[in-house]
Amino acid sequence: MQKQTVVVRFCGDSGDGMQLTGNMFSSLSAILGNEISTLPDFPAEIRAPQGTLGGVSGFQVCLGNGVYTPGDKADVIVAMNAAALKVCTLGSKFNVAGARFDEAESMFKKDAVVIVDTDSFTDKDLEKALYKTDNPFTELGIPETVQIVPVALTQLTKESLKDSGMDNKAILKSRNMFALGVVCWLFSRPIDKAIHFLEGKFAKKPALIAPNVKVLTDGYNYGNNTAMNINTINVEKAEDLEHGTYTSIAGNKATAWGLIAAAHKCGKQLFLGSYPITPATDIMHELAARKDMGVMVVQAEDEIAGVCTAIGAAFAGDLACTSTSGPGLSLKSEAVGLAVMAELPLVVIDVQRGGPSTGLPTKTEQTDLMQAVYGRNGECPAVVIAASTSANCFQYAYEACKIALENMTPVILMTDTYLANGTGLWKLPKLAELPEIHPQGVPEELKGHYNAALRDANSVRYWAVPGMEGYEHRNIGLERDSKTGAISTNPENHERMVKARQAKVDQVANRIPELTVQGNAASDTLLVGWGSTEGHLHAAANELNCALAHFNYINPLPKNTAEVLRRYKKVVVCELNNGQFATLLRSKVQGVDFKQYNEIMGQPFAVERIVEHVKAL
C-alpha cells in the first residue's frame, strides 16, 4: 500500500516507554527520507496508577511527503493495554459511561490498523480501565472497518529474552521494542537501519544494546513470518525539501541551541537564570549540559530570581536569558518591567501551557499572548516574537537574542508545549551563514560623560558595562532624567521617556521581515494565525484553497500588516485561545472585519475542524 502521509500513534501506560518508542520510530523514518512532525501527549502525573485511564501516555507522528502537522487522526495505532485502547477509541469522551466509537471523537480513522497487546486484556486490566464487559472491542463499538491486529506482546517479549539473564521487570519493560519491531515491519523499514539506529541510541549503555536488538529483531520477524493478514505500508519520501544535512529536533532543544548559536556569533557569554517549570524545563536541562559551549546556568531559588539573575548578567554585559511557562511569566512580570525601564537586553522564553493558574501543565495553548504584550505595570513595551515550528524555535531564539542585543530591550519569545515537545526536521545551519549580530555598544567620546539615559538616533540606549573605566553610572528602575540619567519625577520628562522607550520598540519593525502570504494569495479568504499553529493552518489553507498570513512577529507587527489584511474580504483569525490575537489586531488594524476560530482544549488544532468551520462562515 503506497501512501503520501501516514499517521502513527503509540499509546500505553506512562511507564511503557511510548515517548521513547515514538521518538525512535520518528527519527528512523526521518533518516530514511520522510518528513516528520510529532506530538507527544502525556499526563501531568509522572506515574499514574498502572493500567488506569489517567495514566495513558501517547505519542503521535505523521510521516511522509508534505508533512505540516502530526496529523488529526491515526492510520496506525499501537495500544499497549486496555486503557490505552479505550482512550484512543473514545478520545475526549474516554470517561463518559457508555461512550462508543465516533469518528469525530476517536483518535484513529475508521479504516485504521490497531495493534494491541492481547496479554494486557485480562479481567484485571479491563477492570482497571473501567470496562463493563469482558469484550472491550464490542463494548467500545469499534467498527469492522478497523483492522485489529492482536499480538501477544508480553508473552513474545518474555520468550525473546528468556536467555538474556534479565529479570522479569526489565524484560517487561522491553515490550515497547517488540512493538517497535512490528511497526518497522509494517512500514517496510530495513531492519539493519533500525538496528544501527538503536545501537547509536544506546551507545552509552552498551549492556542494553544486545537485548534491545534481539527484541526489536524478533518483533520485526514476527511481523514478517506470521503472515499477518495486513498489507505493509510504503510511505512517500520527502520531495520538496531543500537539499542538505538534516536532523530531527524538539522545539525546546532547538530553542536552547538558538541561544548558544547567538552567543557564539556575537562573542558574548550565554547566561540562563531559570527555575524548573513544565513544559520549559528541557531548555534549562539542555543548556546546563552545554558547559562545553561555555554556557552558564543558574538554577535559581524561584522564577523571580531566575529572571533577576539574568538581569544582573545583562547589566554586567552578558547575553542573558530566562526560560519559563505562563505562571512563571506572571511571577517575572515586575522584573521584566525593570529590564524595560533599565533598557537592558534580555531574552524571556515563554513555553506556553494550558492556563490560567496551574491549569493544564502538560498541554498546549496560546493563551499568554496578552500577558506577553501587555502584562506589566506602567507603559511597558517589550518585543514579542513567536516560533511556529519545532525546528524554527532555533531561528527565533537566535532572532530574539539579536533583537535584544541590538535594541537594548527585553524580547519575549513565545513557544508552547506542542512546539517544545514535538519534533520536526531541522536543516543544520553553519554559524558563519547566520545573520550577523551587532550588540549595542557605547561611543568612545562618551568616556567620562556617560550616563544610563544616553541613546542613539534609533532611540536605542548606549550600553556600557561594569569593568569599563570612565563609564561608571547608575542604572535604575525609577524614572530617569532623559539627559542626566538621574532620578526624575518631572512630568514632561516622564512623558518624554515613555515615548522614547516606545519609539525604540516600534523601530524594531524596520528590522524585521514583512508579512508574506502563503497558499492561494488571490483567494478572497485569508486565514490568520501566529505561533505554533502554522502547520495546521497551512494544511487547512491548502484544503480550502485560500490564503494564509502567519505571524512570527507580534510586537511590533510587521510594517505591511494592515495593507496585507485589508486585501481580503473574509479574514479569519485562528488561535488556541479565546481570541487574544484577534483582539490585538482589532486594536492595531482598522477597516478589517476580523472573524475568529478558536479552540481551547489543550490540544493542537485538527485541520478538518478548521476547514469545516471556515467553510461554514
Place this chain on the structure above:
Amino acid sequence: MEAAQFKSDQYVRFCPGCGDHAITAALQKAMAEIGIPTHQTVVISGIGCSSRMPHYLNTYGFNTIHGRGGAIATGVKTSHPELTIWQMSGDGDCLAIGGNHFIHEIRRNVDLNICLFNNRIYGLTKGQYSPTSPKGFVSKSSPFGTVERPFIPAELVMGARGTFFARTLDVDMPNTVDCLKKAQQHKGASVVECLVNCVIFNNGTHNWIADRETRAERSIVLRHGEKMIFGTNKDKGLALDYSEVMPRIIVVAADDPRVLTHDAHMQDPALHRMLALMGQEKFTDMQNAELQPELPIALGVIRDVEAETYDEAVNRQIADIRGKSKAQTFDQLLGTLEQWEM
C-alpha cells in the same frame, strides 16, 4: 585612594539625622582604603531608604526593584566574578520581600558584601513595622501592637549556613569601616548588619547601645584573636559557664583565666550564634523593653569562615568541562548530532 573618589555628584537625600548618612561616609572610606577602582566596583540595591545608596557612590550601580537586589547581585557576580559587588538592603527589602533571595545568596555563598541596614521599621513607606520590629511594636500598620515574632538577622544568617556575619552601629565609624573592610576581604557572602537610627519613624531604636555614655558597658566589639573584654574600664570579660546541660555565656572579671579569646574562623557556628544572640531578648518583644540585659550586645566581626564560593565553583566547572571537550565551536557541536543527507 581617597574617599572623595567614591562620592557621586548626587545630592544625598537621606533625612537629616538619619543613620544612613554615617554608613555612606563609612562605605566611601572603606572603599577607598580597600582600593578597588570605581569601575570594578558595583553597588546593587533593591528598594527602600538604604537602597538609594548606589546613587551616592561614584561606582557602577543598579538600584533595582523591591527585594530582588540579592538575586540581581548573584547574577552579576556569578557571570563576572572579577567584579567587586556590594549589596545595599534594609530589614524590609532583605528579610521580608527579599527573604528568599537573602537566604539563598547566603546558602550558595556568593562572594558579595551585603550591608543590611536594620532600623526595625519601614521608612520609605512611612512607618510600618518590619520583620525585625519587636513583638507588640506600635506602628501605622500595627496600631494595637504587632502580634508577630521578629527575626534576629544573625540567627537567620547562621541558619542559612552563613560564612560571615558582622554587626556595627551607625554612630561607630571606626568599627563600621573595619567591618566593611573585613566583609570585602572575606570570600563569600558577607553580611554586615548596620544598626541605623530612623530619626523620623523609629527614633532611638538602638539607643541602648548607641548612647555614648553607656555604650562600653552595654556592648562588646569582638576582634578575632583578642580576648573578649569590655566595660568602660575594660574590667569585664566573657566566659563560658558549663554548670548546666547547655553551656552559657557569662560575664566575669577581665582577669579571670576563663575569659574567652574570639575565634571568628571557627567552622562550628554554635558559639558565634550564642555571641550574636547576647542581649537580643530586649529587642524581640516590647514587654522586654525595660529589660537590662546582663550580657553586652556583640559588635564587630562575629563569624568569618572559609568555604568555596558559588561564583568560583560555577566558573571553574565550566572551565574544566570546556577544557576537556572535543567540541569547542558551535559548528563542532552540530557535528555531534545524528544527521543525514536529504
